Amino acid sequence: xxxxxxxxxxxxxxxxxxxxxxxxxxxxxxxxxxxxxxxxxxxxxxxxxxxxxxxxxxxxxxxxxxxxxxxxxxxxxxxxxxxxxxxxxxxxxxxxxxxxxxxxxxxxxxxxxxxxxxxxxxxxxxxxxxxxxxxxxxxxxxxxxxxxxxxxxxxxxxxxxxxxxxxxxxxxxxxxxxxxxxxxxxxxxxxxxxxxxxxxxxxxxxxxxxxxxxxxxxxxxxxxxxxxxxxxxxxxxxxxxxxxxxxxxxxxxxxxxxxxxxxxxxxxxxxxxxxxxxxxxxxxxxxxxxxxxxxxxxxxxxxxxxxxxxxxxxxxxxxxxxxxxxxxxxxxxxxxxxxxxxxxxxxxxxxxxxxxxxxxxxxxxxxxxxxxxxxxxxxxxxxxxxxxxxxxxxxxxxxxxxxxxxxxxxxxxxxxxxxxxxxxxxxxxxxxxxxxxxxxxxxxxxxxxxxxxxxxxxxxxxxxxxxxxxxx
Amino acid sequence: xxxxxxxxxxxxxxxxxxxxxxxxxxxxxxxxxxxxxxxxxxxxxxxxxxxxxxxxxxxxxxxxxxxxxxxxxxxxxxxxxxxxxxxxxxxxxxxxxxxxxxxxxxxxxxxxxxxxxxxxxxxxxxxxxxxxxxxxxxxxxxxxxxxxxxxxxxxxxxxxxxxxxxxxxxxxxxxxxxxxxxxxxxxxxxxxxxxxxxxxxxxxxxxxxxxxxxxxxxxxxxxxxxxxxxxxxxxxxxxxxxxxxxxxxxxxxxxxxxxxxxxxxxxxxxxxxxxxxxxxxxxxxxxxxxxxxxxxxxxxxxxxxxxxxxxxxxxxxxxxxxxxxxxxxxxxxxxxxxxxxxxxxxxxxxxxxxxxxxxxxxxxxxxxxxxxxxxxxxxxxxxxxxxxxxxxxxxxxxxxxxxxxxxxxxxxxxxxxxxxx
Ligand SMILES: Cc1cc2nc3c(=O)[nH]c(=O)nc-3n(C[C@H](O)[C@H](O)[C@H](O)COP(=O)(O)OP(=O)(O)OC[C@H]3O[C@@H](n4cnc5c(N)ncnc54)[C@H](O)[C@@H]3O)c2cc1C
Ligand SMILES: Cc1cc2nc3c(=O)[nH]c(=O)nc-3n(C[C@H](O)[C@H](O)[C@H](O)COP(=O)(O)OP(=O)(O)OC[C@H]3O[C@@H](n4cnc5c(N)ncnc54)[C@H](O)[C@@H]3O)c2cc1C
Numbered sequence: 001x002x003x004x005x006x007x008x009x010x011x012x013x014x015x016x017x018x019x020x021x022x023x024x025x026x027x028x029x030x031x032x033x034x035x036x037x038x039x040x041x042x043x044x045x046x047x048x049x050x051x052x053x054x055x056x057x058x059x060x061x062x063x064x065x066x067x068x069x070x071x072x073x074x075x076x077x078x079x080x081x082x083x084x085x086x087x088x089x090x091x092x093x094x095x096x097x098x099x100x101x102x103x104x105x106x107x108x109x110x111x112x113x114x115x116x117x118x119x120x121x122x123x124x125x126x127x128x129x130x131x132x133x134x135x136x137x138x139x140x141x142x143x144x145x146x147x148x149x150x151x152x153x154x155x156x157x158x159x160x161x162x163x164x165x166x167x168x169x170x171x172x173x174x175x176x177x178x179x180x181x182x183x184x185x186x187x188x189x190x191x192x193x194x195x196x197x198x199x200x201x202x203x204x205x206x207x208x209x210x211x212x213x214x215x216x217x218x219x220x221x222x223x224x225x226x227x228x229x230x231x232x233x234x235x236x237x238x239x240x241x242x243x244x245x246x247x248x249x250x251x252x253x254x255x256x257x258x259x260x261x262x263x264x265x266x267x268x269x270x271x272x273x274x275x276x277x278x279x280x281x282x283x284x285x286x287x288x289x290x291x292x293x294x295x296x297x298x299x300x301x302x303x304x305x306x307x308x309x310x311x312x313x314x315x316x317x318x319x320x321x322x323x324x325x326x327x328x329x330x331x332x333x334x335x336x337x338x339x340x341x342x343x344x345x346x347x348x349x350x351x352x353x354x355x356x357x358x359x360x361x362x363x364x365x366x367x368x369x370x371x372x373x374x375x376x377x378x379x380x381x382x383x384x385x386x387x388x389x390x391x392x393x394x395x396x397x398x399x400x401x402x403x404x405x406x407x408x409x410x411x412x413x414x415x416x417x418x419x420x421x422x423x424x425x426x427x428x429x430x431x432x433x434x435x436x437x438x439x440x441x442x443x444x445x446x447x448x449x450x451x452x453x454x455x456x457x458x459x460x461x462x463x464x465x466x467x468x469x470x471x472x
Numbered sequence: 473x474x475x476x477x478x479x480x481x482x483x484x485x486x487x488x489x490x491x492x493x494x495x496x497x498x499x500x501x502x503x504x505x506x507x508x509x510x511x512x513x514x515x516x517x518x519x520x521x522x523x524x525x526x527x528x529x530x531x532x533x534x535x536x537x538x539x540x541x542x543x544x545x546x547x548x549x550x551x552x553x554x555x556x557x558x559x560x561x562x563x564x565x566x567x568x569x570x571x572x573x574x575x576x577x578x579x580x581x582x583x584x585x586x587x588x589x590x591x592x593x594x595x596x597x598x599x600x601x602x603x604x605x606x607x608x609x610x611x612x613x614x615x616x617x618x619x620x621x622x623x624x625x626x627x628x629x630x631x632x633x634x635x636x637x638x639x640x641x642x643x644x645x646x647x648x649x650x651x652x653x654x655x656x657x658x659x660x661x662x663x664x665x666x667x668x669x670x671x672x673x674x675x676x677x678x679x680x681x682x683x684x685x686x687x688x689x690x691x692x693x694x695x696x697x698x699x700x701x702x703x704x705x706x707x708x709x710x711x712x713x714x715x716x717x718x719x720x721x722x723x724x725x726x727x728x729x730x731x732x733x734x735x736x737x738x739x740x741x742x743x744x745x746x747x748x749x750x751x752x753x754x755x756x757x758x759x760x761x762x763x764x765x766x767x768x769x770x771x772x773x774x775x776x777x778x779x780x781x782x783x784x785x786x787x788x789x790x791x792x793x794x795x796x797x798x799x800x801x802x803x804x805x806x807x808x809x810x811x812x813x814x815x816x817x818x819x820x821x822x823x824x825x826x827x828x829x830x831x832x833x834x835x836x837x838x839x840x841x842x843x844x845x846x847x848x849x850x851x852x853x854x855x856x857x858x859x860x861x862x863x864x865x866x867x868x869x870x871x872x873x874x875x876x877x878x879x880x881x882x883x884x885x886x887x888x889x890x891x892x893x
Contacts (some may be wrong), residue, residue, distance in 0.1 A: 186865030187890035192654030242675035433635035
C-alpha cells in the first residue's frame with residue numbers, strides 16, 4: 001500500500017488503528033475457515049462510527065475493496081480478505097453504550113463480544129438471547145453479519161429477531177442511522193434486510209438489541225441414548241408433539257469422547273452413543289409441563305438414563321461441554337471442518353444417517369453436534385490440512401452432504417452463512433433470477449461492489465461485482 | 473375500441489376475465505385482473521413492463537384506504553385466485569401457501585394441523601396472507617409472538633422483470649442468501665407481487681382464557697396493565713379500550729392448561745373484580761368485542777400511534793387530551809405491551825384543513841416523546857396537505873434506490889407509502 005495513503009489513514013485512526021507491516025497482517029489472513037487464506041493490504045481498527053466513516057471515505061476515494069471483520073470466528077470465509085483489500089476490524093469498538101432495562105434494549109458498539117453483552121444485561125435481570133457456541137469470542141457485529149444462531153435460538157429465534165436498530169457506515173463513508181427504536185420499520189425494513197448480509201451491504205458500527213427477562217426457572221436435562229438414530233427420533237417426536245423447550249441439542253459419540261477428554265469435560269457418559277441436552281425455561285409450572293412429556297418421549301425412544309442438573313453449576317457444566325465441543329475436537333485431529341446445513345425436522349434421523357454414510361464412503365472422521373430442535377446439523381469432519389488427499393476427501397464429503405440435504409428439502413446454511421465456502425452451492429437452491437434480485441438489492445447499497453466482493457453470490461451471476469478474484 | 477377497452481381485451485387474453493376495482497371510494501375505478509397461477513401473474517407483469525403500464529398489486533382489497541392513493545395506475549392485479557396450499561408439514565411446524573389464501577382458511581388449516589397462526593387478525597375472512605404480509609400487519613398477539621415479519625420464512629415474489637423469484641425458504645432456520653423477504657414484508661406492493669409465503673407456526677393452545685376488568689380513568693387502566701405485564705406470564709395480548717363510562721382491560725392467555733390457570737390466578741390477584749371467559753367464548757370475544765375489529769371495519773380516518781412501550785403511559789393521556797380539546801369522538805384502543813394506540817376520528821374535524829392542522833400539531837407533540845403517527849383512510853383532500861406516514865424515515869434515499877434497482881421502469885405504482893415510496 002502507498003505510504004501517503006497509510007499516513008492519511010494513520011492521521012484518522014492513530015498508530016493503534018492501522019496495521020500494515022506484513023508480519024502483523026498474517027494474523028488477519030483467514031477467519032475460522034482456515035482452508036482459505038489471503039493477506040489484506042492493510043487492517044484498519046477504528047474506535048468510533050465517526051472514525052470508521054472517515055476511513056471509509058478515504059477507501060472510497062481510492063476505490064479499494066473493503067472486508068469487515070469482527071472476531072474472525074466465522075466459519076464460511078465471510079471475513080477472509082480479498083486481494084488488495086482493507087480489512088476493517090471492530091476490535092477497538094467494544095463499548096456497551098446503553099442498557100435500558102425498563103424498555104429492555106441495549107445499544108452496543110459492533111465489536112462488543114457476545115458474552116460481554118449478556119454479562120452487562122444480567123445485572124438488570126435481562127439477557128441477550130442469541131448465544132452462538134463461540135460467544136466468548138464472537139462480536140455482535142459479526143453476529144449481525146451472519147444472522148447467527150445458538151442453542152437457545154430454538155425458542156428465542158436467531159439474531160435477526162433481536163436487532164432493533166443499527167448505525168451503518170456505507171460504502172462511501174456516509175453514516176446511515178437506523179437506530180431509532182420503533183416497533184415497525186418506517187418505510188422498508190432496512191434493518192431486517194441488513195442482518196445476514198455478510199458484510200456486503202455496509203459496516204454496522206452500533207447495534208441496538210432487544211433484551212429478554214431472565215426466566216424464573218431454568219431446568220436442564222441430559223438424556224442418554226445408546227444410538228444416535230433414537231436421539232434424533234426423540235427430537236422429531238418432541239417437535240411433532242408441539243413442545244416448546246428452549247433448547248434441544250444432540251452430541252454424538254465421537255463428540256462426547258472429545259469433550260470428555262478436554263477441559264470442557266461435562267460428565268457426559270463416555271459409553272453413550274448420543275446425548276440429548278434439553279433445557280426448558282419459564283415459570284415452575286411451565287417448565288414442569290414442558291419437561292414431563294419430553295421425559296416420556298425420551299424414554300419411549302429408548303433413553304437409558306435421564307439426568308437432571310441439580311444446580312446452576314451443574315447446568316453450566318453441561319453447557320460448557322456443548323459449547324466447547326468444536327474446540328474439543330482439536331484432540332481428534334489438528335483441523336476441523338465445521339459443516340452447517342438445515343433439514344426438515346421430520347427427517348433428522350434420515351439425514352444424519354446419510355451424512356454418516358457419506359463420511360464412511362470417503363473414509364473421513366465425522367462427529368455430529370447440532371441444534372437438533374431447529375433441524376440445524378453440524379456434521380463436522382476432523383482432518384489434517386497437511387494431508388492433501390485427506391483435504392480432498394473432506395471437501396468431497398462435505399459437498400456430497402450438502403447436495404444430499406438440499407435434495408431432501410434442506411438448506412445450505414442455518415447460521416454460518418455462505419461466504420466463500422458455499423458460494424457455488426447457491427445455484428442448488430436459487431435460480432439465476434433469484435440471485436440477480438439479490439445482486440440488484442446489493443447494488444442499491446454498494447453501487448461499486450466494493451464491500452466484501454466475490455462472496456455469497458456465485459461468480460457467474462454477479463459479474464458486475466468488481467474485484468471478484470477468489471483467494472486461493 | 474377505446475384504449476381502455478383495448479387494454480382490457482389484452483389483459484383478458486392472459487387471464488380470462490377482467491373486473492373493475494375501486495381502490496378507494498373517492499377515486500376512479502380501474503380494470504382489475506386476478507391471475508389464476510404464478511405463470512399468469514408473471515405474464516401480466518411482463519405485459520405491463522413491455523407496454524409501460526403501471527400496476528398496483530392487491531390482495532382482497534380490504535384495506536387499500538390505509539395506504540396512500542397511488543398516482544397514475546393502469547390496472548390492479550389481485551392475488552385472490554392464487555389459492556393453493558403449496559406445502560404443509562405439521563410435524564415440522566411450517567406451511568407454504570399462495571398469497572391469495574384467506575387468513576380464515578389459513579388459520580383453520582393450521583389449527584387442523586395442531587398449530588396456531590400468528591398474526592391473529594380481525595376479520596380474517598376478508599384478508600389474504602399476501603396482503604397481511606405486504607402491509608406488514610401484525611396482530612395484537614404480537615405481544616407474545618413478535619411481529620409478522622419474524623415468522624415469514626421465505627417468499628416467492630414476481631418482480632418487475634416478470635420473474636417469480638424466491639428468497640429464504642420453508643425451513644424454520646436458514647441464512648442462505650440475503651433476506652429479501654424481509655424487504656418485501658411491509659413494502660405494500662411497491663417492489664413486486666408476493667405470490668407465495670412460507671410461515672413458521674406455533675403450537676395450538678390447549679386452553680384459552682380471556683380475563684377482563686374495568687377502570688374509570690385511563691391512568692388507572694395503564695397502571696393495572698403495567699402490573700399485569702410485569703408478571704412472569706406470557707400474555708398473548710393485552711388491550712385497553714374506551715367504553716361509554718371508562719376503560720375495559722382485556723388480557724388473552726393461552727397455552728398448556730396448567731400454565732394458563734397459574735397465569736390466570738396471578739392476574740386475578742392483581743386485577744379487582746375481574747371476569748374470565750374460557751375456550752371458544754374467549755376466542756370469539758377477543759375478536760368480536762375488540763375495537764381493533766371495529767377500526768378495521770371503519771371507513772373513518774384513523775390514527776395509529778406507536779412508541780416505546782413505557783412511553784405509552786405518557787403518550788396515551790396526551791393524545792386523549794388532544795382529542796377531547798378538538799372534540800373528536802370515536803374508538804380509542806391501546807395495546808400497552810406493544811405500545812400501539814389506535815384512534816378513530818369518527819366525528820369532529822370534518823374539514824380537511826382542520827384535520828391536517830390537528831395532525832401536524834399532534835405529530836409535533838408526539839415527536840418529542842419519540843412516538844410516530846400514521847393516518848389511515850385519510851380523505852383525499854387532507855392528503856394534499858400531509859403525508860399520512862409522517863416524516864420520511866432515515867434511509868429514504870437508499871429505499872428509493874432499492875426501488876429503482878428492482879424496478880427501474882416503474883412497473884409497480886409508487887407514491888403510496890413512506891416518503892412517497
Ligand atoms: C468454535 C466455534 C463455534 C461456533 N458456534 C456458532 C454457533 O453456535 N452459532 C453460530 O451462528 N455461529 C457459530 N460460529 C460461527 C461464528 O462464531 C459466527 O458466525 C459469529 O457470528 C462470527 O462473529 P465474528 O465476530 O467472529 O465475525 P467475523 O467472522 O469476523 O465476520 C463474520 C461476517 O460478518 C461480517 N462482519 C463482521 N463484523 C461486521 C460489522 N460490524 N458490520 C457488518 N458486517 C460485519 C464479516 O465481513 C463476515 O462476513 C462458531 C464458530 C466457532 C469458531
Ligand atoms: C399502513 C397499514 C397498516 C395497517 N395496520 C393494520 C392493523 O394494525 N390492524 C389491522 O387490522 N389492519 C391493518 N391494516 C390493514 C391491512 O392492510 C389488511 O389487514 C390486510 O393487508 C388486508 O389484506 P388484503 O388481502 O385485503 O390486502 P389489500 O388490502 O388488498 O392490500 C394491502 C396492501 O398490500 C398490498 N398487497 C396486497 N397483496 C399483495 C401481494 N400479494 N403482493 C404485494 N403487495 C400486496 C396492497 O397494494 C396494499 O398496499 C393496515 C394497512 C396499512 C396500509
